[in-house]
Amino acid sequence: MSIRKLFRLIPSFALAALLAACGGSKPPAEEPKAPPAPARPIGAAITIQAPLGLPAVPAPAENPATAETIALGRRLYYDKALSIDNTVACASCHDPKFGFTDGKQFSEGVKGQKGDRNAPTVFNAAYATVQFWDGRAPSLEKQAEGPVANPIEMGHTLEGVEKKLSADPSYKAEFEKAYGPGPITYEKVEKAIASFERTVISGNSPFDKFMYGGDQKALSPAAQRGLTIFRDAKKGNCAVCHTIEEKSALFTDNKFHNIGVGVDTKGELTDLGRFKVTKAEADRGAFRTPSLRNIALTGPYMHNGSLKTLKEVVDFYVGGGSSNPQLDKEIKSLDHLTKKERADLEEFLKALTGEIPANVGPPEAR
């Protein structure tokens, strides 16, 4: 007998009683208290203008960017007060001077401690559907909790930061301007930082002017040939993962791939990457495809900063990465590329350096 037939046989009042019983014996009054209402910016929501080559900047409904939250986020981003000993700011590892990275293989956090992953750029992080190399944070907001509480990055606690900022009257005023009256909570901190990060957008590169702006001269002939190689599945085959769309290009599919980085001297994967989050075999050694925008500014490269130059990156792909059981099927030796084609590909990568928006550097001293 099908479930539907069974339901038809039971009188509806009986069904209602049955459903009520299923709901559990707890009357609604006994339910745990609802969490405090989410903090909401009080100012007028503003639309962040996307430059040529990039789609509209996404923002979650519960955290529309306002002039006040962006300004507050910018101040927080550059403030070393977020670290336990006032030595490290977000900007220490994501510094505009190095394309919003730190230019090091591994970042240095509080007390000179080193992590084991390379700091990615904050440029265009707004477009990533998940954050971190392994995608363990679902949003920019959540991401901003990671480094503060990480003992080797900023070494603080979220409550500690709330307390510290609450003791500063100028912060209190700025938080109230952004969110209205109420205590400073880390939720407000992370929302403000995320809104600031959504303004750290970089496009309008020579590639964008050529591809989307109709400027045939924006790319050198070598870079144009490089673009063809980049997109041609039989040549570079780069665009299967570093995607280029009809109207815009993120240069990432926002997916996870094992391209054979981080295979150690004995042939074993040192960092399991996405596997640590999903525990799926196929995700061993897989990392989120990084965007390639501003790539010339953000070396060294890869999740472990193991490649120092773009030539080393191109040679890495020409070699077909390093073999391991989970190597992505799209990664194959490209030894058919000639010397000139390899150089063209490198030239193309250098043409992805975009414009840096105004108002993303350190705020003026107040």
Next chain:
Amino acid sequence: MKRYSAAVAALWLAACASEKKTETPAEKPAPAPASVSGKVVFEGKPPMMPVLKMSEEAACVRLHKAPVRSEEVVVNEGGTLANVFVWVKSGLEGKTFEPAKDSVTIDQRGCTFRPHVIGIRAGQTLVVVNSDPVSHNIHPMPKENREWNQGQAPQTPNLERQFARPEIMIPVKCNVHSWMRSYIGVVDHPYFAVTGEQGAFELKGLPPGEYTVAAWHEKYGTKEQKVTLAPAASQSLDFTFQERGNQP
């Protein structure tokens, strides 16, 4: 009767046990080891080797004073042949040997593999070095062993790999530089050699017995000879490879 048979059994067991004991090499002195040595002779006109297409990477060209030629055929001054892998092909079946304590090194240097031909034991560690200012990607292409390749950027740590099974010969290429070639011979015993500038080889410390000794060359193929080694013998054995293309 019962007691008698038990005693016999005990005696028999004791005898057996002691007999087994005397069989172990520790008790019975092993026969004095023998050796085979000789040279690999080249006959004919040495073929002209093409220049490697190193121009594909400027940084590689800069590492050399003159254009580098292929090492496919290297004939020594004395008319002997270098880069020949000589090994005991049969006669050691069923014997086991102390595992190798040292490792074998292959160096990516001057955008070539050094040395060009390598012998290694199954399970022995192969150390892969990149001495060059450019990235390499070593790629052995075995049939009997697991295939792998690994990128090595300049100034990165040496790799350590093993080949589990014997295999004659494993061609090795670099996925970044098409002209780079080397060959690795993997055997499950310690009796092998690669000829060098003298074209000579020596296989020392062999237990007396009958063997097939083989010599492999990447262009001229494999030749075999049978030898019978008496205890403490030093047998000499030469191989000859001929260039058929330009015989008079």
